[in-house]
Amino acid sequence: MSRITASGIGAVSPAGWGLEPMMAALDANQRPEVGEFERTTTGGEVVRTPVLRVPKLEDRSKLPRDPRLRRASAVGKFAAAAMYEALGVERFEAVKAGDLRLGVVCTMMNGCVNYSNRFYGEVLEAPATASPILFPETVYNAPSSHLSAVAHSHAPNDTLVGDGAEFFTGLELAAEWLERGDCDLCVVVSPEEADWLSAEAMGYYSSRMLPAEGAAAVVLEKDGAGPQLMAVPDSVNYAGESDRVAAFARLWQELEAEDDGATVWADGRVGVGRFDLPENSVSWSGPRFSLRRVLGESLGASAGLQTVAALARLNRSDAGSAIVTSVGGNEAVGGARWSR
Amino acid sequence: MVITGAGIVTSMGLGMSENAAGFREGRTAFREVDLFDVSQQRTKSAGQAVLPEKPPGVGARAWERMDRGTRFALVAAREALDEAGVSGAMPVVIGTSAGAMPIGEDFYRHAIAGERLGQFRRVECYQPQGQLTRMMAELGVAGPLRIISNACASGANAIGHAFQMIREGKADRVLAGGYDGLAQLVFAGFDSLQALSPSGVPRPFDAARDGLAIGEGAGFVVVESLEAARERGARMRASVLGYGAATDIHHLTQPHPEGDAALLTMTEATRMAGLEPEQIDYINSHGTGTPLNDVAEAGAVRRWAGDAAGKIRLSSTKSSIGHLLGGAGAVESVICLMTLEGQWLPGSLGVREVDPAVTFDLVREPREVEVRHALTNSFGFGGANATLIFGREVPA
Numbered sequence: 001m002s003r004i005t006a007s008g009i010g011a012v013s014p015a016g017w018g019l020e021p022m023m024a025a026l027d028a029n030q031r032p033e034v035g036e037f038e039r040t041t042t043g044g045e046v047v048r049t050p051v052l053r054v055p056k057l058e059d060r061s062k063l064p065r066d067p068r069l070r071r072a073s074a075v076g077k078f079a080a081a082a083m084y085e086a087l088g089v090e091r092f093e094a095v096k097a098g099d100l101r102l103g104v105v106c107t108m109m110n111g112c113v114n115y116s117n118r119f120y121g122e123v124l125e126a127p128a129t130a131s132p133i134l135f136p137e138t139v140y141n142a143p144s145s146h147l148s149a150v151a152h153s154h155a156p157n158d159t160l161v162g163d164g165a166e167f168f169t170g171l172e173l174a175a176e177w178l179e180r181g182d183c184d185l186c187v188v189v190s191p192e193e194a195d196w197l198s199a200e201a202m203g204y205y206s207s208r209m210l211p212a213e214g215a216a217a218v219v220l221e222k223d224g225a226g227p228q229l230m231a232v233p234d235s236v237n238y239a240g241e242s243d244r245v246a247a248f249a250r251l252w253q254e255l256e257a258e259d260d261g262a263t264v265w266a267d268g269r270v271g272v273g274r275f276d277l278p279e280n281s282v283s284w285s286g287p288r289f290s291l292r293r294v295l296g297e298s299l300g301a302s303a304g305l306q307t308v309a310a311l312a313r314l315n316r317s318d319a320g321s322a323i324v325t326s327v328g329g330n331e332a333v334g335g336a337r338w339s340r
Numbered sequence: 341m342v343i344t345g346a347g348i349v350t351s352m353g354l355g356m357s358e359n360a361a362g363f364r365e366g367r368t369a370f371r372e373v374d375l376f377d378v379s380q381q382r383t384k385s386a387g388q389a390v391l392p393e394k395p396p397g398v399g400a401r402a403w404e405r406m407d408r409g410t411r412f413a414l415v416a417a418r419e420a421l422d423e424a425g426v427s428g429a430m431p432v433v434i435g436t437s438a439g440a441m442p443i444g445e446d447f448y449r450h451a452i453a454g455e456r457l458g459q460f461r462r463v464e465c466y467q468p469q470g471q472l473t474r475m476m477a478e479l480g481v482a483g484p485l486r487i488i489s490n491a492c493a494s495g496a497n498a499i500g501h502a503f504q505m506i507r508e509g510k511a512d513r514v515l516a517g518g519y520d521g522l523a524q525l526v527f528a529g530f531d532s533l534q535a536l537s538p539s540g541v542p543r544p545f546d547a548a549r550d551g552l553a554i555g556e557g558a559g560f561v562v563v564e565s566l567e568a569a570r571e572r573g574a575r576m577r578a579s580v581l582g583y584g585a586a587t588d589i590h591h592l593t594q595p596h597p598e599g600d601a602a603l604l605t606m607t608e609a610t611r612m613a614g615l616e617p618e619q620i621d622y623i624n625s626h627g628t629g630t631p632l633n634d635v636a637e638a639g640a641v642r643r644w645a646g647d648a649a650g651k652i653r654l655s656s657t658k659s660s661i662g663h664l665l666g667g668a669g670a671v672e673s674v675i676c677l678m679t680l681e682g683q684w685l686p687g688s689l690g691v692r693e694v695d696p697a698v699t700f701d702l703v704r705e706p707r708e709v710e711v712r713h714a715l716t717n718s719f720g721f722g723g724a725n726a727t728l729i730f731g732r733e734v735p736a
Contacts, residue, residue, distance in 0.1 A: 041454030068592070104587075109467070112491075117524065120448055122641060123528040127380045134594045135529035137435065138722060140489035145722030149589040154601060157587040157724060158497065161439065161487045163467045176504070188486055204460040239473050240429065240482025330470035331485060 004175045004229040009308045010220035012078040017062045037196035049199040049281030052212035052296035066150040071117045078215035079143040079191035086217035102332035103183030104155040106144035107160045107170035109300035110300035114195045155183040161330030167303035178222045190304030191215035202212035206272045212296025214301035218305025227314045228336045257323045266310040268326035314340045347419025348660045349412045350557035351387035353481030360678045376524040381422035385540035387555030387662030387708045407440035409521030410471040417566035424562035427480040434500045435494025439468030443733025491720030495628035497670025500583035502563040512568035517560030518670030542629030542697040543690040544656035552628040559671035579731040584608030588723035597638025605727035606644045613729045618648035624672045624716040627656025638697040655688040655703040668717035676714035680732040
């Protein structure tokens with residue numbers, strides 16, 4: 001098997017557009033300002049839900065310029081900005097010129113909920129006049145389609161839907177494509193947007209989870225520069241192992257994590273005991289950080305952001321290797337191991 | 341790579357036999373939708389399927405928590421697994437476009453009204469990965485699970501992923517398929533795009549075609565390595581010979597007018613299969629019945645087959661059961677398996693005047709012919725294109 005390496009990373013998070021503000025927030029352990037959604041039910045009740053939102057985009061150079069993005073929903077723009085940062089301008093232009101074939105894997109849980117919410121509202125009100133502009137943006141693969149379009153790439157493009165551990169399946173798929181030669185580079189992107197509907201839905205799981213949004217992007221290539229993907233075991237599905245602690249233990253064994261003091265663990269703990277139990281059940285004395293406790297729970301995006309943060313720490317030589325894990329809510333546990 | 345089991349549910353019927361009989365007789369299976377309010381839509385009918393009863397061995401509580409689409413998926417997957425005679429540890433790859441959308445719609449309606457009772461259950465059941473993980477548990481299949489949502493190419497991509505996993509030695513066998521159930525948001529969405537045929541009867545490749553009909557159901561197969569199938573003495577239905585996937589970046593909802601990406605996927609699939617276009621005995625086309633899709637696909641077939649185009653037999657089974665969206669590619673793959681087994685072709689029904697873009701042999705009614713190789717095309721919103729090729733012969 002070839003060396004699969006992460007030659008670029010990008011992020012959009014509640015801390016801001018780009019890797020820098022996210023790492024600054026994590027390094028300072030500083031949660032960005034919490035906002036809230038407010039809406040009124042048909043019965044007149046005002047419902048307020050706290051949320052960590054991505055700040056408004058001030059610097060347009062963070063987004064590639066393309067007509068496709070004009071009507072795209074926030075989730076599509078988050079994805080495009082994260083990919084653009086991860087590729088860098090030079091490689092982005094090389095892909096556009098056809099010199100590099102870029103595969104795209106998008107992993108998500110919530111998907112294009114904002115436009116789905118709005119479109120379905122219109123359908124209930126007056127189906128005959130529901131907007132034909134909104135509907136195409138409701139499909140899960142709208143963001144990944146925009147990514148291939150802005151990069152002018154005909155290479156494979158897949159959208160994977162799953163729980164909070166899906167990002168690792170995306171890494172596995174990208175490695176498959178690179179190994180087979182389906183593309184020269186593959187970007188794995190995990191975008192999510194928040195709206196009142198999804199934020200309130202999360203509240204049914206725990207009022208202590210803070211809904212958030214954002215996107216992570218990792219550019220993988222064969223034998224390139226950057227940290228190497230050492231292991232991305234098959235996710236352990238709850239159909240075969242319904243006990244999450246046992247499922248996590250199985251994954252942990254396959255990751256072959258070494259608690260050697262030089263390995264950093266980017267875990268998926270969110271600060272709610274029953275959800276954190278599997279990752280708390282493993283003994284670990286080395287460096288460790290819990291991104292979701294700072295940047296909130298952004299569903300499918302969180303594991304991607306954990307990965308980007310771990311890779312950033314490897315890139316700046318904070319650690320020699322990194323473990324990234326996530327205990328998904330209703331499908332699987334997943335993880336990956338990287339080495340500088 | 342071989343297929344050792346297949347299962348299907350559509351508006352034509354439940355299971356391989358009912359569906360094969362319907363397609364062979366040239367039946368259509370459309371009716372007025374009664375799952376949600378269509379009174380204000382331009383189109384009121386679809387390929388609405390009869391919901392199967394709970395299969396034996398499936399827990400009543402688990403069945404009750406499953407959405408309509410997952411129930412179709414479970415029944416089709418069960419048929420495929422039973423025929424193959426396998427269960428246990430195997431990867432599962434499933435395509436869907438809408439997932440459990442009707443439950444999400446229900447959550448939305450209750451949220452708007454400020455009702456909290458039952459909402460946790462709706463959130464939990466809305467998520468396709470939760471639904472399919474429960475389905476796998478009921479089927480006794482351990483995973484891992486990969487859900488592909490590439491719009492209308494999802495089901496074909498799922499079988500393509502399974503093919504590649506086995507080809508590269510990552511698994512001995514994979515359960516793969518696709519499904520979608522009717523959902524109001526999706527139905528109204530296609531209506532808003534004026535993509536639905538106002539008459540409710542799609543006429544793919546007709547010069548006056550005016551849109552598609554939505555369908556629902558599921559198709560599943562067990563893809564297995566030849567060695568693994570031989571070792572356990574499994575009956576082999578067919579071979580999987582080739583797969584091609586590419587991305588059409590022309591427009592979010594419209595194909596490239598000349599079918600550039602479709603040409604790429606057909607070329608790649610035939611190259612992988614070691615076949616020339618004239619060796620393909622049947623194409624189950626994407627053939628939605630929309631003006632833009634059919635002319636793009638016709639162009640791609642003409643460019644791909646060259647001088648042999650006139651000999652290529654092609655039909656669209658969407659004329660019988662509608663467009664199953666995320667399930668279409670998998671269901672149409674299963675229909676290809678039926679043609680290989682039964683040596684007949686389903687028709688593109690309802691065509692009155694063939695579109696001038698058609699240069700191939702458009703099969704307008706069921707036909708008895710020798711079928712050695714069958715190809716199926718799937719093209720989705722967002723530009724996901726996929727082609728699969730199946731062969732009757734299984735290596736000795």
